[in-house]
Amino acid sequence: MEGEPVNVNEFQELARQALPKMYYDYYSGGAEDQYTLKENVEAFRRITFRPRILVDVSRINFSTTVLGYKISAPIMVAPSAMHKLAHPEGEIATARAAAASNTIMVLSSMSSCSIEEVASSCNAIRFFQLYVYKNRDVAAQLVQRAERNGYKAIVLTVDAPMLGRREADIKNKMIVPPIKNLEGLVSTEVDNDEGSILEGFANGALDTSLCWRDIGWLRSITNLPILIKGVLTREDAIKATEVGVAGIVVSNHGARQLDYTPATITVLEEVVHAVGGKVPVFLDGGVRRGTDVFKALALGAQAVLIGRPVVYGLAAKGEYGVRKVFQMLKDELELTMALSGCPNVKDITRSHVKTEHEKIH
Ligand code: FNR
Numbered sequence: 001m002e003g004e005p006v007n008v009n010e011f012q013e014l015a016r017q018a019l020p021k022m023y024y025d026y027y028s029g030g031a032e033d034q035y036t037l038k039e040n041v042e043a044f045r046r047i048t049f050r051p052r053i054l055v056d057v058s059r060i061n062f063s064t065t066v067l068g069y070k071i072s073a074p075i076m077v078a079p080s081a082m083h084k085l086a087h088p089e090g091e092i093a094t095a096r097a098a099a100a101s102n103t104i105m106v107l108s109s110m111s112s113c114s115i116e117e118v119a120s121s122c123n124a125i126r127f128f129q130l131y132v133y134k135n136r137d138v139a140a141q142l143v144q145r146a147e148r149n150g151y152k153a154i155v156l157t158v159d160a161p162m163l164g165r166r167e168a169d170i171k172n173k174m175i176v177p178p179i180k181n182l183e184g185l186v187s188t189e190v191d192n193d194e195g196s197i198l199e200g201f202a203n204g205a206l207d208t209s210l211c212w213r214d215i216g217w218l219r220s221i222t223n224l225p226i227l228i229k230g231v232l233t234r235e236d237a238i239k240a241t242e243v244g245v246a247g248i249v250v251s252n253h254g255a256r257q258l259d260y261t262p263a264t265i266t267v268l269e270e271v272v273h274a275v276g277g278k279v280p281v282f283l284d285g286g287v288r289r290g291t292d293v294f295k296a297l298a299l300g301a302q303a304v305l306i307g308r309p310v311v312y313g314l315a316a317k318g319e320y321g322v323r324k325v326f327q328m329l330k331d332e333l334e335l336t337m338a339l340s341g342c343p344n345v346k347d348i349t350r351s352h353v354k355t356e357h358e359k360i361h
Helices: 008-018 021-028 035-045 090-100 115-121 136-148 167-172 197-205 213-221 234-242 264-275 290-298 308-340
Strands: 064-066 069-071 075-077 104-107 125-130 154-157 226-231 247-250 281-284 303-306
Touching: 008 021, 008 308, 021 167, 021 308, 035 264, 035 290, 075 090, 075 308, 090 104, 090 115, 090 125, 090 308, 104 115, 115 125, 115 136, 125 136, 136 213, 154 213, 167 197, 213 226, 226 234, 234 247, 234 264, 247 264, 264 281, 264 290, 290 303, 290 308, 303 308
Parallel strands: 075 104, 075 303, 104 125, 125 154, 154 226, 226 247, 247 281, 281 303
Antiparallel strands: 064 069
């Protein structure tokens, strides 16, 4: 690629050039046939706009609030594991970029920097993503550490009782690097060194018995609001509101878990309708353009999260790269709002987009 990247997708190529194949494959890959990986992006392309004209767009304001925290744009950092594989400064660089971009970072349980290191390195608003391990005490300790260190919410990931089958990782025998956050809590030693070592580790450590009643357990050990990440159906959206979560993330884990789940943007409305405004709904998966952010908001999301774009920015250019990724998406969102006749986030409505099979009368 010639010159500086001009969009988020171009960071992917830079990341590919910067990273060893094993790590690039880990970041970019999806599960099995990677149907969902492609769909997450393609489904956004099938949604078109119904722009409104002659609206005063001399002032565009895309700031918003998430759980009461004001952020500069409805775009947050999705939790993704092991940032030191992308850049030596790891999650600290990501968190600084989130702070500079005035947005929220969700720190992964599987982070290469600890909860404490990330907290003390910047003043970004931080949420903590939780995986529940077989030893429930580990989850309790992680949650307490997050709470003590000023994280504002727990994001419970519910789509990964076992790790999805990521075939590139199996071929590459993907390693488990040091995961500082789990030091002294979970052993990352794996007996079997065939296939993906990471998969072996995850499948040995994750608690496959986690179920709905455990949300009550989680609520009993923390005062923080709990978001549930990995909802794809109206049935589960309704259950989630019944058990008292503070928000729902429509997510298929960036297509890394169950292949042939639908693109998240195609099930967003189903979830939004089921939730009926009781709690905010967020979306991740395939967001690569400001137009994608706009489409998600039009279909009812309060904000989106981005996973791979952050990691690619980090791999290519460290903290600066992540800042740049956010800046590009914000610039594109601003332009989309201006050209659609929506000066404020609340002006973006369902009638500003058209989905594939929809007839407009
Ligand atoms: C993830 N994701 C993820 N989710 C989670 O809850 N905990 C985690 O540790 C990770 N780790 C992780 C690593 C990598 C390399 C990727 C790409 C993703 C999923 C992530 O939070 C999010 O759902 C997706 O990344 C969103 O899709 P896009 O933006 O990558 O298309």
